[in-house]
Amino acid sequence: MAVVQRVAHETATHHHEPTSFWRKYVFSLDHKVIGIQYLATSFLLALLGGLLAMGIRLALGWPGQRWPLLGALFPSAFPNGVISQGFYLNLVTMHGTIMIFFVLSTALTGGFGNYLIPLQIGARDMAFPLLNALSYWLFPIALIPLLATYFVPGGGPVSGWTAYAPLSAVPQAAPGSGAGQTLWLISLAILIVAFLFGSLNYITTVLQLRARGMSMMRLPLTVWAMFITAIISLLSFPVLLAAAIMLLFDRHAGTSFFLPAGAVIGGRVIEAGGGDPLLWQHLFWFLGHPEVYILILPAMGMVSDIIANNARKPIFGYPVMVLSVAAIALLSFLVWGHHMFVSGMHPMLGTAFMITTLIIAVPSAIKTFNWLATLWGGKIRFTPQMLFAIGFVSLFVTGGLTGLVLGNPAVDMYFHDTYFVVAHFHFVMGSASLFAIFAGLYHWFPKMFGRMLDERLGRLHFWLALPATYATFFPMHFAGIAGMVRRIYSTELYGFLGGLEGLNRFVSIAAFVMFAAHMVFVVNVVYSLVRGRRASENPWRATTLEWSVPSPPPHGNWGDREVEVHRWAYDYSVPGAPDDFVPQHVPAEVGVTARARS
Amino acid sequence: MATDVERAEQRPETLRGATVAALIWAVSLAAIAGTWVAARRWWFPELASQQGALVDRLFTTIFVIIAIVFVLVQATLGWVLWRYASRGAGHRAAPWHENPRLELAWTVIPAVILITLTVLGGSLWLRVHSAAPAGAMTVEVIAEQFGWRFHYPGPDGVLGSIDFRGDSRNAPLGLRADLAGAADDVVSRELYLVVDRPVRLLIRSKDVIHSFYVPHFRIKQDAVPGRTSPVVFTPTRTGTFPIVCAELCGVGHYVMAGTLKVVTADEFEAWLASQPTIGGVR
Ligand code: HEM
Ligand SMILES: [Cu+2]
Ligand SMILES: [Cu+2]
Numbered sequence: 051m052a053v054v055q056r057v058a059h060e061t062a063t064h065h066h067e068p069t070s071f072w073r074k075y076v077f078s079l080d081h082k083v084i085g086i087q088y089l090a091t092s093f094l095l096a097l098l099g100g101l102l103a104m105g106i107r108l109a110l111g112w113p114g115q116r117w118p119l120l121g122a123l124f125p126s127a128f129p130n131g132v133i134s135q136g137f138y139l140n141l142v143t144m145h146g147t148i149m150i151f152f153v154l155s156t157a158l159t160g161g162f163g164n165y166l167i168p169l170q171i172g173a174r175d176m177a178f179p180l181l182n183a184l185s186y187w188l189f190p191i192a193l194i195p196l197l198a199t200y201f202v203p204g205g206g207p208v209s210g211w212t213a214y215a216p217l218s219a220v221p222q223a224a225p226g227s228g229a230g231q232t233l234w235l236i237s238l239a240i241l242i243v244a245f246l247f248g249s250l251n252y253i254t255t256v257l258q259l260r261a262r263g264m265s266m267m268r269l270p271l272t273v274w275a276m277f278i279t280a281i282i283s284l285l286s287f288p289v290l291l292a293a294a295i296m297l298l299f300d301r302h303a304g305t306s307f308f309l310p311a312g313a314v315i316g317g318r319v320i321e322a323g324g325g326d327p328l329l330w331q332h333l334f335w336f337l338g339h340p341e342v343y344i345l346i347l348p349a350m351g352m353v354s355d356i357i358a359n360n361a362r363k364p365i366f367g368y369p370v371m372v373l374s375v376a377a378i379a380l381l382s383f384l385v386w387g388h389h390m391f392v393s394g395m396h397p398m399l400g401t402a403f404m405i406t407t408l409i410i411a412v413p414s415a416i417k418t419f420n421w422l423a424t425l426w427g428g429k430i431r432f433t434p435q436m437l438f439a440i441g442f443v444s445l446f447v448t449g450g451l452t453g454l455v456l457g458n459p460a461v462d463m464y465f466h467d468t469y470f471v472v473a474h475f476h477f478v479m480g481s482a483s484l485f486a487i488f489a490g491l492y493h494w495f496p497k498m499f500g501r502m503l504d505e506r507l508g509r510l511h512f513w514l515a516l517p518a519t520y521a522t523f524f525p526m527h528f529a530g531i532a533g534m535v536r537r538i539y540s541t542e543l544y545g546f547l548g549g550l551e552g553l554n555r556f557v558s559i560a561a562f563v564m565f566a567a568h569m570v571f572v573v574n575v576v577y578s579l580v581r582g583r584r585a586s587e588n589p590w591r592a593t594t595l596e597w598s599v600p601s602p603p604p605h606g607n608w609g610d611r612e613v614e615v616h617r618w619a620y621d622y623s624v625p626g627a628p629d630d631f632v633p634q635h636v637p638a639e640v641g642v643t644a645r646a647r648s
Numbered sequence: 649m650a651t652d653v654e655r656a657e658q659r660p661e662t663l664r665g666a667t668v669a670a671l672i673w674a675v676s677l678a679a680i681a682g683t684w685v686a687a688r689r690w691w692f693p694e695l696a697s698q699q700g701a702l703v704d705r706l707f708t709t710i711f712v713i714i715a716i717v718f719v720l721v722q723a724t725l726g727w728v729l730w731r732y733a734s735r736g737a738g739h740r741a742a743p744w745h746e747n748p749r750l751e752l753a754w755t756v757i758p759a760v761i762l763i764t765l766t767v768l769g770g771s772l773w774l775r776v777h778s779a780a781p782a783g784a785m786t787v788e789v790i791a792e793q794f795g796w797r798f799h800y801p802g803p804d805g806v807l808g809s810i811d812f813r814g815d816s817r818n819a820p821l822g823l824r825a826d827l828a829g830a831a832d833d834v835v836s837r838e839l840y841l842v843v844d845r846p847v848r849l850l851i852r853s854k855d856v857i858h859s860f861y862v863p864h865f866r867i868k869q870d871a872v873p874g875r876t877s878p879v880v881f882t883p884t885r886t887g888t889f890p891i892v893c894a895e896l897c898g899v900g901h902y903v904m905a906g907t908l909k910v911v912t913a914d915e916f917e918a919w920l921a922s923q924p925t926i927g928g929v930r
Contacts, residue, residue, distance in 0.1 A: 454713070
């Protein structure tokens with residue numbers, strides 16, 4: 051192994067820094083540039099996805115209301131100024147698709163994964179830089195068909211981010227199920243290929259390019275999380291790719307994987323057939339459930355490191371943290387059926403999936419307690435990244451707990467497809483993962499751009515965002531308990547939901563406040579890129595390798611230096627050490643630690 | 649070079665710790681207060697089925713457990729922030745980072761709670777899905793974009809077989825009088841059930857996936873084309889209850905409401921007798 055690493059390092063040193071602007075900043079092979087490109091693109095899409103969500107809340111908060119300005123701007127989406135039913139469903143579909151696949155997945159693994167993995171393991175770049183650049187460039191290419199859905203007859207898809215067949219399989223089923231749905235599938239297929247390229251790269255890089263002394267059990271938890279996430283992606287995304295291709299065949303090649311014989315959809319008789327709509331659900335959730343962990347594990351990794359750094363204390367229970375990530379990864383492949391308790395699959399299967407689902411809560415609980423134990427006895431510093439990491443823990447707990455309600459199939463029979471589920475996943479995914487991304491940005495922005503983000507604006511951002519997030523998503527539990535189902539344009543036909551009008555309006559207003567709160571971050575980024583204070587090499591007094599090079603790091607990361615690692619990533623407050631942190635590259639004699647000795 | 653953060657190491661952050669702790673506590677308190685208000689205004693629709701009582705009870709059990717864990721964890725989170733905020737120069741964090749006994753405790757305790765929930769949840773799930781009791785009435789529920797139809801077997805107790813391809817005004821659901829068992833069948837736009845009489849609904853769909861959801865009964869079952877999914881329950885109150893479509897089924901998804909009427913046995917017989925049959929005979 052050591053030989054392999056040495057060779058890899060030596061070949062990497064022979065990379066010459068490209069000099070032209072295009073090669074340096076646009077079609078770059080440098081993992082740092084690619085990571086920032088991923089982050090920036092995800093960031094723009096987050097704005098778009100957020101605006102779509104505002105549209106959803108506009109419809110639910112003020113049903114039937116006329117918005118003359120929107121009517122003038124988007125006459126087909128807002129005929130007479132009132133949002134149309136079809137466009138409402140398209141908003142739901144595109145919001146979910148963009149946020150899950152094009153924002154959270156891309157920012158966490160594509161963005162932070164690319165930027166941090168080589169820097170934190172002491173490599174000069176990814177194992178396959180060209181594949182890496184290709185992976186990024188497939189992302190904007192995937193956006194072309196996605197955005198083109200708005201310009202085809204029938205408009206964008208309306209079948210939700212889960213695209214259940216046959217609604218998504220037969221053009222006659224809904225207006226958006228025509229060309230819009232086809233383009234949606236193509237877009238997703240391209241993006242999946244990008245994820246596969248990325249995952250291959252991350253796995254190889256972590257296994258092959260670690261600096262001397264960087265044993266697996268010395269990796270920062272961020273890298274562990276990215277590594278395991280890449281394995282999950284590599285094993286689960288191909289299944290969705292296959293499903294998407296099968297669905298394209300059903301739509302255009304006359305196959306019927308997901309179409310049962312005898313169904314009559316929008317006047318079209320399904321003659322061939324023999325397929326099963328549940329097959330789509332099994333394939334979709336075989337990715338879909340691991341996918342939600344693809345969106346939380348990197349977040350957990352980054353939050354672990356940020357908490358340790360700002361509590362000035364070693365992460366509590368490192369080996370157990372690694373084990374629980376691995377356990378979650380393994381179990382995440384065995385729980386997909388909990389999305390299908392009422393789908394009509396055999397009830398005994400429901401029992402099996404209930405058991406695995408409730409087991410997965412155990413490693414999640416362990417991680418939470420370990421974060422609390424890390425804070426316990428610390429010397430906590432309330433930087434913006436720490437505030438967002440704390441927010442992450444709070445939100446993750448709230449969202450994880452409602453998972454225990456949903457994991458019980460008889461109870462889920464009531465809650466499935468209601469706003470209770472919407473609340474659940476917006477806490478764990480829509481807020482917790484998002485907060486972790488913000489934590490990561492506050493933490494690594496100085497390294498990426500050589501300038502500090504403004505701390506006061508950062509605090510303001512957090513103080514507005516946390517209460518607004520709770521105010522937006524917590525009341526959705528109540529709507530779900532009252533029986534309000536998802537993806538409905540209006541509750542007017544259901545008298546028993548009449549009492550929810552005030553609640554829905556409150557949620558909408560809170561959502562607008564939340565959107566505005568996150569705009570503080572946009573202001574901060576723009577301001578700090580121009581005016582921010584220069585960042586030193588290691589402004590947070592952190593231990594990991596990326597903080598031992600200038601901010602931003604040069605091409606090839608380490609110059610002529612041979613990186614060597616002498617300790618784990620958590621030597622904070624080591625007794626006897628002169629400072630309250632000892633970086634990983636500092637030789638063992640300086641500050642002895644339990645781990646260095648063992 | 650002394651960065652701002654380094655200088656900040658020397659400054660206590662206790663005030664900041666206290667305010668962030670207060671924020672976490674305030675948000676959690678607001679969540680609890682909100683739940684308290686919601687329990688009076690936006691809670692479950694009034695229960696109207698037998699097995700729904702068991703669902704409600706299990707929900708309450710889980711709810712109490714997660715509420716306790718929520719309070720304990722959020723309170724602890726606030727507390728550590730308040731207690732362990734940096735006290736400035738001279739303050740050093742504790743160096744410890746392992747405690748096998750503690751870690752074992754917080755692996756085993758959640759595991760025990762979750763095993764309990766699994767056993768409770770598993771037995772209820774099997775009960776909800778147990779075979780229909782003798783004397784249960786059978787009705788087929790047919791979903792289509794965007795409405796519901798209900799297919800009753802008639803006096804012979806046999807459901808005529810459905811062929812959606814023949815669905816027309818004269819042969820609803822493709823049922824023709826000459827098909828075996830179909831002549832005395834009734835197809836209705838409203839679902840009539842008998843109070844206290846167990847019922848087995850066979851949920852089907854003509855086109856895309858829908859979901860048959862009756863909040864007052866705590867039941868939900870997807871209607872999947874090509875598949876028949878049974879759901880068994882017993883209504884316990886007379887009255888009119890909404891049927892909701894819970895699975896996105898197209899542009900009219902939000903209008904796919906239905907009506908369920910629970911009546912006495914006499915009223916049911918009278919209603920069924922008043923309905924036209926497929927063969928026009930009784
Ligand atoms: C404590 C562990 C968890 C348990 C027991 C749990 C359980 C469940 C269950 C049973 C459902 C299905 C509900 C339904 O559709 O009826 C669900 C939905 C969902 N969960 Fe979780 N969950 C947990 C953690 C997470 C995490 C960590 C994430 C993401 C980061 C997540 C994201 C989601 C999403 C996105 C959905 C809904 C997908 C959809 O229908 O669109 N869950 N969860
Ligand atoms: Cu899941
Ligand atoms: Cu529907």
